[in-house]
Amino acid sequence: MERKEFLRNLGAGAAFALIFPCVHGCSKDEESGEIKPVPDGVDFTIDLNSAEGAKLANNGDFVLKNLVVVAKNLEGAYVAASQICSHESYDQVRFIEDDGGIFRCNVHGSRFAQNGTPLNQVDSKTAKPLKIFKTELTGTMLRIFE
Numbered sequence: 027m028e029r030k031e032f033l034r035n036l037g038a039g040a041a042f043a044l045i046f047p048c049v050h051g052c053s054k055d056e057e058s059g060e061i062k063p064v065p066d067g068v069d070f071t072i073d074l075n076s077a078e079g080a081k082l083a084n085n086g087d088f089v090l091k092n093l094v095v096v097a098k099n100l101e102g103a104y105v106a107a108s109q110i111c112s113h114e115s116y117d118q119v120r121f122i123e124d125d126g127g128i129f130r131c132n133v134h135g136s137r138f139a140q141n142g143t144p145l146n147q148v149d150s151k152t153a154k155p156l157k158i159f160k161t162e163l164t165g166t167m168l169r170i171f172e
């Protein structure tokens with residue numbers, strides 16, 4: 027059976043699923059090629075007094091947790107965004123100090139404002155907004171949630 031015939035027999039929906047298994051909701055790990063889901067239902071905390079929280083001591087610092095980039099921006103506020111880039115779903119979004127503090131993916135250079143707005147067009151597939159999460163500080167407990 028030829029490929030075309032096989033796909034026709036399979037039906038359009040199944041063929042689409044086989045050919046484009048990850049249009050939305052997946053990410054590529056640049057090093058391992060592992061597929062990871064876009065963060066959803068996010069709700070976790072970081073104790074700022076813990077070793078993990080100590081990595082957020084200075085403005086401009088960030089940590090990666092649960093596919094979320096949690097950053098202390100240049101004004102000292104906590105911001106959080108998806109580690110999964112909205113351009114081609116690589117998990118390479120980080121916080122950088124350029125332009126007053128932005129999120130950036132180094133795979134193709136997408137840049138995002140702290141509210142997730144794309145700041146550049148890296149190719150004809152303009153990046154969609156980056157998923158942003160809420161943060162709430164209670165004592166030393168930083169909550170990151172949707």
Ligand code: FES
Pocket residue numbers: 111112113114115116118131132133134135136148
């Ligand atoms: S995947 Fe992030 S810029 Fe392309």
